Amino acid sequence: MEEGVGTPPQALFDAMDAYIGERAAKGTFLDGGGLYGTEDAVNFVVRDGSVTRVDGPYAEAKEVVGGWAIMEYPTVEDAVADQETFAQLHADHWPEVTVISTMRQISTGPDAPGE
Numbered sequence: 001m002e003e004g005v006g007t008p009p010q011a012l013f014d015a016m017d018a019y020i021g022e023r024a025a026k027g028t029f030l031d032g033g034g035l036y037g038t039e040d041a042v043n044f045v046v047r048d049g050s051v052t053r054v055d056g057p058y059a060e061a062k063e064v065v066g067g068w069a070i071m072e073y074p075t076v077e078d079a080v081a082d083q084e085t086f087a088q089l090h091a092d093h094w095p096e097v098t099v100i101s102t103m104r105q106i107s108t109g110p111d112a113p114g115e
Contacts, residue, residue: 012093019089023071028082032069066099070106079103 023029041056073079080103087101 008094012090015089015093019086020069023082028071028073030070030072032067032071034067035065038064076105 020029020032038056043054043056045052045054071079071082073082083101083103087099090097090099090101
């Protein structure tokens, strides 16, 4: 999501509540939440064996992670289809912003997804 675009409209909050409620009832939604902007963020950068702390805000930040969810689906195809539904909620209820909705699989061990 773009940094500093303001608070999402109430219609999106309402749609997200329904979306999450339906998936929680089915056991698909396991955990999730929203995130604040980068103004209070703290990064730890590991480079060449040293750790450096970098505090926000980050002037170069154009996009930020606005939230996260842990979902469980029977197939990757089901996950992809529902991710599109999630993205469409944002298109329908907050069309004036650019939102990138990324889906990634959670690693449960050293094997690559699908192995």
